[in-house]
Amino acid sequence: MAAAGIKLHPSCRARQERFGLLFYDCRGPRLLFAATGALLPADFFGTVRSRDEFPAGTSDSEKKALQKFVTQLLEKGFLREQ
C-alpha cells in the first residue's frame, strides 16, 4: 500500500513571516509559530506531499528536523493525511 500523502488542512492557512512559517487554524482559531526560517515556502503544503518530501537542497539534518515538525503539524491538525 502506498504511503499516504500529507496536505494542509482545508481549515488552515500558512504564510511566511520573518521567523519562518505562521500557521492559522480557523476552527479555534489557533496559531502555530514555526521557526523554520526559509526552509519551507508557505505554499509547500498546499499540494499533496509525501512525508519525507522537502525542497531540493534541504540537508539531511534539516530533513530530520522537518520530519519531526511535520509529525507535530499532523498531531495538531494543521496537516492531514490523504
Added chain:
Amino acid sequence: MSNKYVEMGMRSPVNLTWEVTLACNLRCSHCLSSSGIAAHNELTTTEALDLVEQLHTAGVFQVNFGGGEPFIRPDFEEILAACHFHGIMTCISTNGTLITSDLVSRLASNRLVAIQVSLDGAKRETCDAVRGTGVFDAAIKAVKLLAATSIPTSINTVLTAQNASEIPAMHEMARSLGVSLRVSRFRPSGRGADNWESLRPSPAQLIAFSEWLAASGDVRTGDSFFSLTTQERQGLGLNLCGAAKLTCCVSPAGYMYPCAFLQSDRFEAGNLRTSSFQDIWDNSEIYASFRNLRIHSCEECQRFDQCHGGCPAVAWHLKNDINGGDPECLERCVTTIADNRLPMAA
C-alpha cells in the same frame, strides 16, 4: 501564545474586524458601534473589492465581518465572494433577523464562511430587553436554519449583568441546537458606554464566569476574556491584547483602528482612501504605539503572564489611559470584592 514571535512584528494581521456598514435594523443597548443609520461615506463596492485584493496581497487569513448588520449592505455577498475567491476565511457576525433559507443556501455553498448569530439571553425577555422585541425568536430561527447546514455556526453572547446567570443555560441551548457558544466581553464603547452602569457585570459575576469558563473548554471567547483567563484555559486563546499586533479594525468609511472598541479620532491609524492597507499596517504611529505598549503597573501582578495588563480599550474607556491596566481584570475583581468585605475603619 508565542509572544516573542508576535513582538517581532507580523507582516500583516492574522485576522481583522471589518465593519462593512453602520446600518442596522436593531438598536441594541450594548452596541459597540452605536449602529443604526449607515455612515454617509461608507466604502463603495469598488473600494471594498479593492480592499479585499489588498488583504489577499497582505496575507490576511481571516476577515471577521460586523457592523451594523452586514447583510443590510446590498453588495455584501459580492464582498464575501471576493474574499472566498482568494481563499480568505470569513466569519460574519449577524443579528440573524435577515437570515432566510435562500440566503443560507447560498452561504452554505462555500466552505470558507462561519456565522455568529447574536443572542443575549437564554430567556426571550432577557435577550429582547437588550436587542428589541421579537429578536430572540428571529435569532433562534436563523440559528436553526444555519445549524441544518455545514456552516460552522455559533451563538454569540455579550456577557452582561442581566444575562450572567443564564450563560450555562445558553450553553445548553447552543448544544441542543447543534451550534457552539461564544461569549464576548461587554466593553464601554458606543451605546455600551451610554448603558455601561446598567449592563456591566459585577466583579462577582465576572469571577463566577471565569470559573465557569475554566470548566467549559468548548465555549469560545474570541479575544474577549484573556483578562479573566484561568490556568485551565491557557492555550485556548490569547494571553495579551492582539490589537495592532495580530488584528485590527476597518470601519465602514475605511478608517483603520487598533480594534473595534477603539474607533475614535484618537486611535485612527489611517484611511484606506488615502493610504494602502499595507502602508497603514507597517507605518502607522498609533499601531507602533500599541506594539510597544507595556503595562508596567501590572508587571508585578501574579497573573501578568496570563493577561499582560488586559484590555487597553477598557482601560481607555474607564480610565482614559491605555497604559493603566485593565480596570476589570480578574485580579482587580478579586481585590474589589476583598476590599468590600473589609470592616469599616473605626
